[in-house]
């Protein structure tokens with residue numbers, strides 16, 4: 001069972017989190033993963049300049065710039081195939097306040 005936390009803080013919302021959520025819903029439906037994945041909205045996850053931000057549990061994958069296109073690809077790669085996409089993951093330097 002995966003649990004997805006899609007940031008709906010003010011910055012990620014302004015950067016398209018609503019469209020990302022719709023794309024995630026559609027991709028989960030298409031991949032027949034609705035019974036295995038819970039999609040939740042979260043508050044700010046401190047990566048505001050790189051949103052929309054998606055955290056996936058279990059594990060510590062925090063994806064940045066999750067456009068609708070990336071959302072569909074992440075469902076296929078990470079959730080369906082168990083193959084995370086390192087190129088789209090947050091780095092410590094992206095965290096708000098990192099120096």
Ligand code: FES
Pocket residue numbers: 007008009010011012013043044045046047048049051053
């Ligand atoms: S508003 Fe989404 S990480 Fe801050």
